[in-house]
Amino acid sequence: xxxxxxxxxxxxxxxxxxxxxxxxxxxxxxxxxxxxxxxxxxxxxxxxxxxxxxxxxxxxxxxxxxxxxxxxxxxxxxxxxxxxxxxxxxxxxxxxxxxxxxxxxxxxxxxxxxxxxxxxxxxxxxxxxxxxxxxxxxxxxxxxxxxxxxxxxxxxxxxxxxxxxxxxxxxxxxxxxxxxxxxxxxxxxxxxxxxxxxxxxxxxxxxxxxxxxxxxxxxxxxxxxxxxxxxxxxxxxxxxxxxxxxxxxxxxxxxxxxxxxxxxxxxxxxxxxxxxxxxxx
Numbered sequence: 519x520x521x522x523x524x525x526x527x528x529x530x531x532x533x534x535x536x537x538x539x540x541x542x543x544x545x546x547x548x549x550x551x552x553x554x555x556x557x558x559x560x561x562x563x564x565x566x567x568x569x570x571x572x573x574x575x576x577x578x579x580x581x582x583x584x585x586x587x588x589x590x591x592x593x594x595x596x597x598x599x600x601x602x603x604x605x606x607x608x609x610x611x612x613x614x615x616x617x618x619x620x621x622x623x624x625x626x627x628x629x630x631x632x633x634x635x636x637x638x639x640x641x642x643x644x645x646x647x648x649x650x651x652x653x654x655x656x657x658x659x660x661x662x663x664x665x666x667x668x669x670x671x672x673x674x675x676x677x678x679x680x681x682x683x684x685x686x687x688x689x690x691x692x693x694x695x696x697x698x699x700x701x702x703x704x705x706x707x708x709x710x711x712x713x714x715x716x717x718x719x720x721x722x723x724x725x726x727x728x729x730x731x732x733x734x735x736x737x738x739x740x741x742x743x744x745x746x747x748x749x750x751x752x753x754x755x756x757x758x759x760x761x762x763x764x765x766x767x768x769x770x771x772x773x774x775x776x777x778x779x780x781x782x783x784x785x786x787x788x789x790x791x792x793x794x795x796x797x798x799x
Contacts, residue, residue: 531563583683594682614655678704686710714741729761
């Protein structure tokens with residue numbers, strides 16, 4: 519059941535498209551399965567969640583998923599941002615624009631259900647186009663973090679991206695030949711589509727995590743990671759035996775609970791948590 523929810527405190531949010539702020543009134547916050555999300559976003563924002571202790575200088579933009587119709591903030595953005603900040607990594611929660619949905623919660627629920635049914639059918643997955651305005655929001659967020667890096671104690675050469683489901687697809691799209699512009703320095707895609715994707719030259723290092731029982735992965739091969747290998751960059755791929763789709767910080771009782779610690783280990787081993795010139799074990 520979908521229930522209306524109060525919006526969170528947005529006093530720290532940065533408007534990415536100030537001209538769109540006046541249209542943000544249609545934005546709707548809700549609770550689905552006890553977790554808070556948002557839909558009908560027309561005014562994208564970026565909210566810093568900065569380390570309170572020793573900072574590494576690394577930054578990660580965090581983007582939740584939701585089939586381009588919603589963003590599951592409580593499952594795929596807020597806890598991950600706090601987790602990263604607690605480990606010295608500056609996190610920035612991206613609330614990107616979304617496809618419009620019916621105002622009534624019941625009609626929205628029906629629309630969302632239909633979208634997920636279609637997404638689980640490989641023959642229909644190819645019809646989904648990654649919305650260019652949402653990709654533009656990702657690129658704007660990257661530009662803002664790099665431009666204001668000194669203000670936030672961030673190294674502009676270590677600005678990465680962590681996306682979940684649809685949020686993952688937006689980050690991946692910045693690496694396509696038809697989306698030239700700002701790209702993350704490193705990229706983590708959690709339960710994205712693994713369908714083949716054209717990859718521009720010299721893509722950033724890629725971390726991918728997915729569960730083998732993810733119904734949206736049914737019938738899809740490893741085309742995504744093969745594309746990175748063809749571009750000369752070896753991706754890191756983790757396939758958990760179970761966890762389903764949307765496991766967020768990890769589904770209880772499954773090895774998917776290792777996703778954030780494993781991502782952190784990947785960052786450390788790749789040198790992304792070290793200042794230039796520091797020794798690396």
